[in-house]
Amino acid sequence: MDELENFKKNQSKKNHYWWTIEFSTPVSDKSMSHNEELLSTIAALSDCIGSYIFTEQDTLGRKRLFLRADYDSSIGIDELLFKIEFILKDPSFKGINLTRCYRTSDQPWETQHYDAFPPLNVGKTLVVMAPWHDKEEIQLGRTPIYIYPASAFGTGYHESTQIALTLLEEVVKAGDIILDVGTGTGILFIAALKLGADQAIARDIDPATLEEAKRNMNLNGINPKVCKLSEGDLLKGFKEQVNILTANILLNPNVSMLPDVRAVLKPKGYAIFSGMTSVESSMFLSVLNSSNLKVDKELKIGDWWGCRAVKSWG
Numbered sequence: 001m002d003e004l005e006n007f008k009k010n011q012s013k014k015n016h017y018w019w020t021i022e023f024s025t026p027v028s029d030k031s032m033s034h035n036e037e038l039l040s041t042i043a044a045l046s047d048c049i050g051s052y053i054f055t056e057q058d059t060l061g062r063k064r065l066f067l068r069a070d071y072d073s074s075i076g077i078d079e080l081l082f083k084i085e086f087i088l089k090d091p092s093f094k095g096i097n098l099t100r101c102y103r104t105s106d107q108p109w110e111t112q113h114y115d116a117f118p119p120l121n122v123g124k125t126l127v128v129m130a131p132w133h134d135k136e137e138i139q140l141g142r143t144p145i146y147i148y149p150a151s152a153f154g155t156g157y158h159e160s161t162q163i164a165l166t167l168l169e170e171v172v173k174a175g176d177i178i179l180d181v182g183t184g185t186g187i188l189f190i191a192a193l194k195l196g197a198d199q200a201i202a203r204d205i206d207p208a209t210l211e212e213a214k215r216n217m218n219l220n221g222i223n224p225k226v227c228k229l230s231e232g233d234l235l236k237g238f239k240e241q242v243n244i245l246t247a248n249i250l251l252n253p254n255v256s257m258l259p260d261v262r263a264v265l266k267p268k269g270y271a272i273f274s275g276m277t278s279v280e281s282s283m284f285l286s287v288l289n290s291s292n293l294k295v296d297k298e299l300k301i302g303d304w305w306g307c308r309a310v311k312s313w314g
């Protein structure tokens with residue numbers, strides 16, 4: 001087979017899909033051009049490969065402005081969503097939400113998903129699987145976590161999720177209550193429950209992710225009675241105490257949550273923080289030290305860094 005044929009064959013296997021992300025914002029005739037400009041800026045900042053802007057009316061007749069942007073599928077979806085989340089944090093984009101995220105394709109979806117999401121071993125005991133993977137693909141001794149890829153953040157393919165899962169598997173035990181802040185797909189609390197925890201409380205600032213978390217929870221055969229899922233901003237208004245807190249968010253939300261973490265942990269409870277880069281670790285650790293938690297373990301994968309802290313007294 002000559003090189004060109006070989007190339008075409010590989011292309012036909014690999015590059016016939018892309019990520020599509022939709023953003024939207026309420027809009028009036030007066031704010032139309034300003035909002036169009038904001039959406040175009042998001043398209044440019046996020047390096048999309050194509051985009052278009054359109055309006056739609058909701059069931060109550062209110063107008064919304066949409067940006068539909070396509071992204072090269074050589075970028076992992078977690079990486080892409082992380083980048084977009086970061087862009088949307090800029091105050092000038094207030095009111096603009098990520099409305100939908102999906103895979104667009106021109107070949108059968110089964111084969112694309114096989115190519116893009118092979119089963120992924122994480123830590124010593126876990127394997128992250130897509131629903132179409134066979135049980136035979138699970139290595140002996142590993143617990144499968146089933147996740148629908150390409151939805152909310154948390155397919156397991158991002159290093160920050162792998163860090164949190166690894167730090168979690170080492171300490172979770174029967175009877176634990178886990179609080180997962182910024183749950184995304186629900187991957188962290190689902191792993192905790194499958195490894196023996198009794199109950200999970202999961203919150204996310206984005207209500208759309210809660211539907212995804214529920215879907216993944218069902219996929220893993222988890223009894224909905226042991227999970228409380230709700231919209232919530234970090235630890236605001238949270239009054240319970242838990243054995244383990246997980247937070248795979250960015251540096252700033254992690255730091256701003258720290259003063260409240262000790263109060264929500266039971267004695268000897270663990271807090272697992274991820275979503276930060278190695279460069280950011282010293283900054284986070286200096287704030288952690290002043291919040292009366294003791295660092296128990298640090299973990300680095302690629303450029304990403306996370307740590308587990310323990311409430312060792314009180």
Ligand SMILES: C[S@@+](CC[C@H](N)C(=O)[O-])C[C@H]1O[C@@H](n2cnc3c(N)ncnc32)[C@H](O)[C@@H]1O
Pocket residue numbers: 082152153154155156160161164181182183184185186187188203204205206209232233234248249253275
């Ligand atoms: C990097 S993703 C982590 C998803 C998943 N827990 C994982 O480990 O893969 C961060 C999640 O935090 C959520 N988030 C961002 N800011 C938040 C806040 N202030 N309060 C609660 N959730 C937040 C995002 O909506 C997103 O789902």
